[in-house]
Amino acid sequence: MTTLADAAPTRHRDPLGRPPALLVVPAVLAVLLLTVPLVALVGQTDWPGLPARLATPALREALWLSVLTSTLAIGACLLLGLPLAWLLAKVDFRGRGLVRALITVPLVLPPVVAGIALRAAFGRSGWLGEPVLDLTGFAFPYTTWGVVLAHTFVCLPFVVISIEGGFRSAGSQYDAAAATLGAGRWTTFRRVTVPLALPGIVAGTVLGWARSLGEFGATITFNGNYPGTTQTMPTLIYVARQSDAETAQALSLVMLAISVLVLVALRDRWLGTVRS
Template sequence: MRDRLGRPPALLVVPAVVATLLLLVPLVAMVASTDWQALPDHLTSRTALDALRISLLTSTVAIAFCLLLGLPLAWLLARVDFRGRGALRALVTVPLVLPPVVAGVALRSAFGRTGLVGEPLLEWTGFAFPFTTWGVVLAHVFVSMPFVVIAIEGALRSADPRYDDAAATLGATRWTTFRRVTVPLALPGVVAGTVLGWARSLGEFGATITFNGNYPGTTQTMPTLIYVTRQADQDAALSLSLVMLLVSIGVLVALRDHWLGTP
């Protein structure tokens, strides 16, 4: 069938090649520009290790919250028919298109010391999110949650709902059906959404620095460290960026069945 269609037209192939090069060349250039001899010193510095620790810790905690909250929300969107479901789905996707700095401003308006939620929280408990590691977690949850919800909702929608119906006819409650039928059938999608959300959290920059600043050992993550390091030491910034590139490649490998498989 493909042979009978003829050769691909140059008007389509050439732009496709240009698009591929546009995506690939900057990454190759970054790797080629890295000072490999200085790489170990850059990656083992106290500042870099602290930023990596904060990034891994906050991303892991954030994705746990995303999964805890996002899985039920995805199930609600996929399995329950209610008025306003379309509006709720649109609301969930807003952080995907929101500029990261605006996301940080929104978080400060809600959870800042004088924010809608932050002010009474500070009065009642003495705790404030901004400029703390928990504030970084909150920012990561805000920007990563849509990735988790959308991926899991898609997986739940692709799972045949008739299995849920069969479990109900056998006397299973909706909670039992959710735990033993729905989630196991959609588990690959749940894992994919979790990995995507974790990777998005690890690379978060704009909302984090706007809401929490950039304090080493507390709120400074790898992306914010790269940003400030680039202004003083380009070679060190390249080395740190290489770490993030390797993490991104690792995510692709983890999701190879979704993106690298053959049709």
């Protein structure tokens, strides 16, 4: 006869023993440090007044500009970054380590420095900006295209590294098999490499888009903060914080909601991979 105790599932015991408090306590503190500010943001929001604060032309304008520039930037990142990620992952060439090191510099560069560097290169008197201005009459700074350029500069290394990881995780044995069947490198890239690495490419693209949506420092340094032209959601929050803290908090809640939606969209790729 099966008793209740027999039917109850047995708890798995770690053969290594209980985790030490010296590791558990800092881990718990780390979780609290990362989650308490987000919970506080939600808890302190003026929910009854939230619809009125969000139904403003400035928010709609900044949100549309953020989505537009981030989408254009991630398109540029894919156009440039997908071949670069493939080159770093699949081609053994001299100086590959140096190239990888150079493209990761913007990841650790202070955002304000990134904006100043962009101005030195693409400003009206910059190395590339001045010839372009002389030839076409167009200048990047203080324009929507300048925002796209700043977002692309900041997000391209992130997208390249993410997609390179996807190419590497797909392995090279299928590429080699395609080559033995007579497929050239371009055909192998289109028909074998990209489909196998597609989950990593999609994940890197979505995360890069979300990173672009939150870009602030390089954008405001290179382009200023002009409503309808260069004022994105982060720069609008920055301005609102100086005059109306509750509005800034409501706008921040929108960005938090978008971040959560990105995580939900990638749950099978990122969260699902850590299940035991």
